Amino acid sequence: MNLSLSVNMTKPFLRWAGGKTWLVKYLEEILLDKSFNNYHEPFLGGGAVFLAVADPKRAFLSDLNEELVNTYVEVRDNPFEVISILKHYENTKEFYYRIREKNFTDAVQRAARFIFLNQTSYNGLYRVNQKGEYNVPYGFRSKNFLEEEKIILASKKLQNADIICADFTCIKENISEGDLVFLDPPYTVSHNNNGFIKYNQQLFSLEDQKRLSLLIDFIKERGAYYILTNAAHETIKIIFKKNGDRMIEMSRSSLIGGEHAHRGKVSEYVFTNI
Numbered sequence: 155m156n157l158s159l160s161v162n163m164t165k166p167f168l169r170w171a172g173g174k175t176w177l178v179k180y181l182e183e184i185l186l187d188k189s190f191n192n193y194h195e196p197f198l199g200g201g202a203v204f205l206a207v208a209d210p211k212r213a214f215l216s217d218l219n220e221e222l223v224n225t226y227v228e229v230r231d232n233p234f235e236v237i238s239i240l241k242h243y244e245n246t247k248e249f250y251y252r253i254r255e256k257n258f259t260d261a262v263q264r265a266a267r268f269i270f271l272n273q274t275s276y277n278g279l280y281r282v283n284q285k286g287e288y289n290v291p292y293g294f295r296s297k298n299f300l301e302e303e304k305i306i307l308a309s310k311k312l313q314n315a316d317i318i319c320a321d322f323t324c325i326k327e328n329i330s331e332g333d334l335v336f337l338d339p340p341y342t343v344s345h346n347n348n349g350f351i352k353y354n355q356q357l358f359s360l361e362d363q364k365r366l367s368l369l370i371d372f373i374k375e376r377g378a379y380y381i382l383t384n385a386a387h388e389t390i391k392i393i394f395k396k397n398g399d400r401m402i403e404m405s406r407s408s409l410i411g412g413e414h415a416h417r418g419k420v421s422e423y424v425f426t427n428i
Contacts, residue, residue, distance in 0.1 A: 163206045164311050167229070167269065167304040169278025170200030174338055174383060176406040177424075178206045184381060184402070188428050190334040196322035197338045198222065203381075204336070205311055213315040214328050219280065221268050221288075223319040228265035230312035233305050239266035240300045245274050250292040273299035323369060331377035339366055341385045360389070367393050370425075379428050386421035399427045 166175065181203070193210035195203065198217040217223050228236055239262065243249065254271060258264045272278055276293040283289045318324065325335060340358040366382075373380045374396075384390045386403055395401055402424040 173200035233309035
């Protein structure tokens with residue numbers, strides 16, 4: 155099967171800091187008209203790359219963020235129920251904080267809450283405190299938070315996807331020859347500095363990056379293909395530059411701002427054996 159860009163690319167229904175929407179336009183150049191079988195993505199996030207490629211025979215998607223994984227499962231299985239709940243939500247500061255304080259037990263309600271907070275929060279960030287409570291402030295965003303068509307199209311795209319909450323090494327169980335694995339890990343280092351970045355309530359350490367490098371060796375041994383994105387940093391180059399594989403340096407716009415942040419161009423590495 156030629157796992158290329160879809161003619162009608164499905165766009166993400168979530169905003170995601172560090173998401174790879176910017177990479178989609180370069181995928182044809184990276185994929186080189188190669189044919190693949192199943193698709194694997196263990197750091198799912200906003201899912202921009204998965205949603206952009208033509209439908210694989212089967213997809214294996216995962217992430218460590220339980221609320222994110224639940225949202226994808228419910229969008230896959232119950233998209234119209236999720237939309238129905240969101241139609242009763244309001245994009246106001248008062249309503250935002252009311253929903254932010256809620257702890258729903260129903261899976262569909264949890265998914266609707268996640269999408270709403272994601273679409274109306276400050277910069278679409280996902281951040282929790284030490285108690286695991288979502289604590290991103292209201293974003294004063296005027297854009298409509300309910301994009302029904304994106305949710306419905308994503309649901310269709312997810313029909314052949316297995317979606318679980320697990321460590322990235324879970325993909326070992328299902329990788330076969332000719333599969334494609336897209337890896338977009340939480341960045342251990344910021345671009346060209348040594349700042350560490352928290353992911354959920356854990357730190358994706360340099361040791362985790364080294365575990366990921368070993369996973370890539372496993373992928374190649376299985377006769378499968380990988381695409382890895384990571385920060386353009388000398389430490390990352392040392393860990394992931396492998397003989398015979400391509401390393402591409404790309405520039406993108408920095409879309410996340412903050413009190414001590416600036417917007418501009420940043421560089422990222424793309425590694426692949428395609």
